[in-house]
Amino acid sequence: MDGAGRVSGVKVGDARPVRRGRGAAYWQAAPFALLFLLFFIVPLVLTVAVSFWRFDDYVLTPELNLDAYREMFEGCIDRLPSLCVTFATYLSTLRFALMAWAVTLVLGFAIAYFLAFHVRSVPMQMALFLLCTVPFWTSNIIRMVAWVPLLGRNGLVNQALQGVGATDAPLDWLLYSEFSVVLAFVHLYTLFMMVPIFNSMARIDRSLLEAARDAGASSWQTLWNVVIPLCKPGIVIGSIFVLTIVMGDFVTVGIMGGQQIASIGKVIQVQMSYLQFPVAAANAVVLLGIVLLMIWALTKLVDIRREL
Amino acid sequence: MHGASVELMSVSKRYGTAVAVDAVDLKIPGGAYCCLLGPSGCGKTTTLRMIAGHETASDGSLLIGPREVGHLPPAARGTAMMFQSYALFPHLNCLDNVAFGPRMRGVDKATRQRKAREMLALVRMEGFAHRLPAQLSGGQQQRVALARALVTEPSVLLLDEPLSALDPFLRIQVRAELKRLQAELGITFIHVTHSQEEAMALSDLVVVMNHGRIEQAGTPREVFSRPDTAFVARFIGGHNVIATPGGLAAVRVDRMRLLHGAGPATPLSLGARVETVEYQGSFVQLRLRALDAVPSTAELFAVMPDDAFAARPFAVGDTVTARWEAGDAHPLRDAQPPADAPALEELTP
Numbered sequence: 001m002d003g004a005g006r007v008s009g010v011k012v013g014d015a016r017p018v019r020r021g022r023g024a025a026y027w028q029a030a031p032f033a034l035l036f037l038l039f040f041i042v043p044l045v046l047t048v049a050v051s052f053w054r055f056d057d058y059v060l061t062p063e064l065n066l067d068a069y070r071e072m073f074e075g076c077i078d079r080l081p082s083l084c085v086t087f088a089t090y091l092s093t094l095r096f097a098l099m100a101w102a103v104t105l106v107l108g109f110a111i112a113y114f115l116a117f118h119v120r121s122v123p124m125q126m127a128l129f130l131l132c133t134v135p136f137w138t139s140n141i142i143r144m145v146a147w148v149p150l151l152g153r154n155g156l157v158n159q160a161l162q163g164v165g166a167t168d169a170p171l172d173w174l175l176y177s178e179f180s181v182v183l184a185f186v187h188l189y190t191l192f193m194m195v196p197i198f199n200s201m202a203r204i205d206r207s208l209l210e211a212a213r214d215a216g217a218s219s220w221q222t223l224w225n226v227v228i229p230l231c232k233p234g235i236v237i238g239s240i241f242v243l244t245i246v247m248g249d250f251v252t253v254g255i256m257g258g259q260q261i262a263s264i265g266k267v268i269q270v271q272m273s274y275l276q277f278p279v280a281a282a283n284a285v286v287l288l289g290i291v292l293l294m295i296w297a298l299t300k301l302v303d304i305r306r307e308l
Numbered sequence: 309m310h311g312a313s314v315e316l317m318s319v320s321k322r323y324g325t326a327v328a329v330d331a332v333d334l335k336i337p338g339g340a341y342c343c344l345l346g347p348s349g350c351g352k353t354t355t356l357r358m359i360a361g362h363e364t365a366s367d368g369s370l371l372i373g374p375r376e377v378g379h380l381p382p383a384a385r386g387t388a389m390m391f392q393s394y395a396l397f398p399h400l401n402c403l404d405n406v407a408f409g410p411r412m413r414g415v416d417k418a419t420r421q422r423k424a425r426e427m428l429a430l431v432r433m434e435g436f437a438h439r440l441p442a443q444l445s446g447g448q449q450q451r452v453a454l455a456r457a458l459v460t461e462p463s464v465l466l467l468d469e470p471l472s473a474l475d476p477f478l479r480i481q482v483r484a485e486l487k488r489l490q491a492e493l494g495i496t497f498i499h500v501t502h503s504q505e506e507a508m509a510l511s512d513l514v515v516v517m518n519h520g521r522i523e524q525a526g527t528p529r530e531v532f533s534r535p536d537t538a539f540v541a542r543f544i545g546g547h548n549v550i551a552t553p554g555g556l557a558a559v560r561v562d563r564m565r566l567l568h569g570a571g572p573a574t575p576l577s578l579g580a581r582v583e584t585v586e587y588q589g590s591f592v593q594l595r596l597r598a599l600d601a602v603p604s605t606a607e608l609f610a611v612m613p614d615d616a617f618a619a620r621p622f623a624v625g626d627t628v629t630a631r632w633e634a635g636d637a638h639p640l641r642d643a644q645p646p647a648d649a650p651a652l653e654e655l656t657p
Binding site: 205207208210211212213214215216217218221225226229230 | 360361362381382383388389391392393395396397398399408409411412413456457460
């Protein structure tokens, strides 16, 4: 009796985990799926929908048409090769994204390389890693405002340069310029490039570097033929971070550019503030399309899913 | 390709205050198969890495052929190393892995690919040229690593525990393959291992190391039949270390003669109790405990042919007299049995 009871008990116990496992997996995924649906999918669908709605005199009517897109690209094709406002803005945004990407890539790679291959002890690695997160200890706005006393006409840098005698007059291009915008991007986003690259580097077997050296490779050859190819996933992930953030930015360009530099994010913000929702939505959809294309192109270079 | 001799003259390696290799002197003739044998932490891998140029010696000088190479980078020494984990480049296929060395040295594409194919053919991997390392088994990866090491035409090939990641069956097969390649190419092989069986099977010269020093170097037969120290006798296996009036001596386990009943201890015999009896097919192995001996030399082994055992069997708990001939007791250099002697069981094959 006792034995039979135990046997049947075991049977039930065996069958249950399978059934429970399947149900439990859905329940475990549910909270995030719900969050994802509410705060990502629904707004996205709404944005796409609104971009096709009619808007006149402060009334938004759900009636499908392409007015918003027509308005956005008005005269753009006819006027080529000279650029219409929309094209010029996209081009300028793209330019900033590429400049910020190039600088963060070089810097992020160099810092990650130093941390991964030259810092021997793990506590030291952790300490230096934390040091890299210092810019994130305060808010974005304060971080940018903090540049003003440094780069302004009478800021520290200008005073120092004049004091040394390197320049006669204060340099104007230090603040509220393309330079300061890129500088702020680099300051903010190098970490986003560095972390994934560091992660890739940390997984490189050190004996591979020795094997390369054993085969007669110089340090540069090892870097180019072994380290960089094996860091590709990290580089692509970091690039996606930086490019997507910079493409959609309007705060940094606004503050650091002295409200003089155009960006798509800024255009969307202005259109929203004038309640031109369909045009703003159309801009957002086009921007999303471009960013998705960039990510698609990057993932074509490296199969991230396989590399992860 | 031809083998170059390798000579170490009081080579040391220190990490801070820790001494990994302590003033090692060693001469390996050109074209020899040399095994550096020892337990982990004995300094054998560090010695190999110093020869390769991946570690710099703290002291001493290192000659490969007639040249002093202590200051040269690995690629300029005429050596090539095969790494324990193979260290194949995961992003390159087999052909590109093998062609990596020539590519770094600026050899044109056609020549380096032809040479890489030749090397893959040498290790019978020509059919896998376009596979990535991850798509190969351990044994296949090892062959590719071997081809990559050989493509630069080294005069000395350095192998860091090349067989340790393989399963036992494959290990014996690859072992034979290594020996064949070495004989075919005629280059010097220096092979690091902790398996005395591997060292015996492969080497022309066995170098037994312990605590950063060389305990004994010689042909496998020399080392096995005349171990210098108790450590060597125990590590190489098949020996009893016995305290005799004249000092420590090594007696091969197959030279022990067992008689029923305890006799008086003499310089050539001692009384013991049988602790285990293990039937091994062609022979029977008995573990004995000497009746009056210090703990470090109390454990003894004796093997006898199975028919001799069947004719006069011994049972667990029997008291026996173990005897040996004067010529079979080989005096050892150490005065005292080593305090940290490893248990014999771990090391007997």
